[in-house]
Amino acid sequence: MKAGSIQHETLITSLLLAGAVFAGAGLAGHTLVGAGIGAGLVLGALNGFIIKAGLDRGVPMLASGLLRMAMLTLLALIVARLMGNSVWPIVAGIAAAQLVMVGIGVRKGSRA
Numbered sequence: 407m408k409a410g411s412i413q414h415e416t417l418i419t420s421l422l423l424a425g426a427v428f429a430g431a432g433l434a435g436h437t438l439v440g441a442g443i444g445a446g447l448v449l450g451a452l453n454g455f456i457i458k459a460g461l462d463r464g465v466p467m468l469a470s471g472l473l474r475m476a477m478l479t480l481l482a483l484i485v486a487r488l489m490g491n492s493v494w495p496i497v498a499g500i501a502a503a504q505l506v507m508v509g510i511g512v513r514k515g516s517r518a
Contacts, residue, residue: 446499
């Protein structure tokens with residue numbers, strides 16, 4: 407993992423956001439929702455590493471995208487089941503991590 411890469415920055419930012427969301431939700435009395443969103447942020451941050459690995463191996467983007475969506479959905483369902491939580495906070499966290507990744511990519515691209 408190269409320091410300063412989009413994936414690395416997404417992971418660090420998502421971990422910080424996960425902690426903040428968990429703490430904020432805990433203070434508001436919604437610890438389980440905060441934990442779900444935090445778990446989703448962490449899962450979603452891993453998507454960038456999976457994309458890079460697929461591109462490095464020459465995997466077609468369509469096949470890779472379908473596989474990644476299926477894998478993230480399955481992981482979200484498993485985590486929700488283990489937490490005894492609804493799947494929606496986890497999916498919201500995954501979506502938020504994708505927005506973080508896009509934001510970091512746009513920021514890096516605008517500097518180039």
